[in-house]
Amino acid sequence: MSSPIVQQLFTEISFVTSSDRSLYLQLSDAILSFIKKGKLRSGQKLPGSREIAALLQINRITVTKAYEELQTQGWLESLVGSGTFVSSHIVDHEPENLGGSLVPASLKKAGFAIPSLNYLASVSDTPITELHLDDGYPDPRLAPLKEFYRAYRTQLTRSGLYDKFGSYSNSAGSGYYREAIANYLNETRALQAKASNVLSVRGTLMGINLVCTALIKPGDVIVSGIPGWKRAEHNFIHARAKHIGIKVDEYGIVVDELREICRKQKVRMVYVTPHHHYPTTVSLRIDRRLELLRLANEYGFIIFEDDYDYDFHYKHRPLLPLASADENGMVIYCGSFGKSFSPAFRMGYLVAAENVIQHLAKVRILLDRQGDHILDNAMAELLNDNTTQRYLRKALSVYEKRRDLFCDLLSTELKGLVNFTIPEGGMTVWTEFDPSINLETLAKNAYSKGLYISDGKGHQYPDYKTNGIRLGFASSSKEELIRGVAILKGLVP
Incomplete structure (x- = not known):
């Protein structure tokens, strides 16, 4: 008979019957968790398969397979005539150092050094919003x-x-x-x-x-x-x-x-x-x-x-x-x-x-x-x-109309606040805003209203400063362009 403390430990194990993971693997996962958390120590004897099967009301074969899995992985060792033990080669962990987080620390922070690459600090994903005057992306709704x-x-x-x-x-x-x-x-x-x-x-x-x-x-x-x-x-x-x-x-x-x-x-x-x-x-x-x-x-x-x-x-x-x-x-x-x-x-x-x-x-x-x-x-x-x-010819015609509409909106709705040249090609308008307009603030306020625009940081250099950003028109419908410019108009002085 195993110790009452170990018996009590095994009563904490529960199974998810709807899981795709087999019961014996769920049991081996639970035992491994006990070892890693220091609840089962190196050299400690485990209850027999018959005892655990009765305790958890599962088939004895399930317990045997779980033990065999952990023995194969090196976590347990079996001594003929003596029983199954936590491997003597394992260094014990102190429970007080493990913390209470459900997420293992190893999944949050590596144990090795990672070089600092400061030039990657500005790399970020484009947030998903209902409206977007982006970096110049196509409209996937037109794609074949x-x-x-x-x-x-x-x-x-x-x-x-x-x-x-x-x-x-x-x-x-x-x-x-x-x-x-x-x-x-x-x-x-x-x-x-x-x-x-x-x-x-x-x-x-x-x-x-x-x-x-x-x-x-x-x-x-x-x-x-x-x-x-x-x-x-x-x-x-x-x-x-x-x-x-x-x-x-x-x-x-x-x-x-x-x-x-x-x-x-x-x-x-x-x-x-x-x-x-x-x-x-x-x-x-x-x-x-x-x-x-x-x-x-x-x-x-x-x-x-x-x-x-x-x-x-x-x-x-x-x-x-x-x-x-x-x-x-x-x-x-x-x-x-x-x-x-x-x-x-x-x-x-x-x-x-x-x-x-x-x-x-x-x-x-x-x-x-x-x-x-x-x-x-x-x-x-x-x-x-x-x-x-054929798709490119169709898209070219659509994008040209969107460009014309967008440039007209910038000229009329943001008159005196932006400076730009109508682009001969591409999917964006390089737009320079009045110096009084803080692009970072404008981008944050626009985002709060469901519109994405760049904050301009990606176009800044130590010896080159501009209050300009790319405003993409190709990925938005005419209605979306009108709504987007209306939001900008409501946010600038």
Whole structure:
């Protein structure tokens, strides 16, 4: 017979009969909890299986299986003729040090040191609100979701299952997807790419991170425009590169400043969003485009071209990317479908010289063996049957009307309080507010009324201060835009 104290301890155990977890595992969980909390000590004898079965009114086999499970895990040990004991190899815990929280301390705080990465402090999720003038997201209500569902389902039912599910494949991505992307970019962006020039990524950020991991060494110089995209800059810092910012004006990055930097030190990479500069939306003028390519050829630096919303340009046809005029393999071109369909669709691509793609594919294995070939192949189906192209034409027309309405609302409802230029493309209006308006306060008050806007902190730099934010119009209907601007009007002086 075991001690009365231990018997009393086991009477505390209760079972959840509706749980998917077996009774013997629930019992082993309870015993393990007693050990971890110091209620059962190292070397302490446990009641026999028959005794516990009678005490808890369960089958003796259930108790035996629970004991066997804990013996397998090393928590208990059985001595023939003597009984079952808490393992003598376990260091006892003091109950007074365990606290009363139902959540184990190990799930709240790690026992090892975590490096402080201050540059990630500004990274936060966009809150979900009824109304939103966001960072420039598409409207998923317009996306061809039914067509995408059918294409995805087809990938799961079509023949050749071993090729899809039975083994790992090319780390550069599905050949079918890479071929479809190459054809699509050649037709729409005047590239001359083949499948071997394409690497599938989960989005622009993964593309930037992969390039930084594979091609950037600590101390390398990376140049980009200020203001810029903080998440890209965080990748540069994380790679321990030296980041240098150059001015951005109404014609894009000031390439003259880049030339002066190149004359003084070795530049490894220039990150640029030439079609619609982030965050100001201005386009890089043709003379600066050509000079940027010339400087890359002369000084041997990589141009990382982030073409995040190429398909949405309203004034005229989209400007062809730098990659289309690259004759010496200096450009790594990056795009994604996050701005076309929805940020939830993590599909993108890098396009570069074949040897670059081969190198990136090898490094990619360290992070992601091959990506999601099923998802990529579904997108390839929509590209090949022109579903994507038809959707983009429809969305372009809708977004242009929303842009016009939104800019008209800003001009009339917030007259004298905001300054902006009607963007030629993209999904946002770079809006500078009167200095008397505190954007952080405005964002908090708007949020309390169900409207999300940025507080502007992501566009601030030590040597660059602006009272400006991106106000996205594409993801909102006309009625939602009217309501959103009305809220802002009611909050500003």
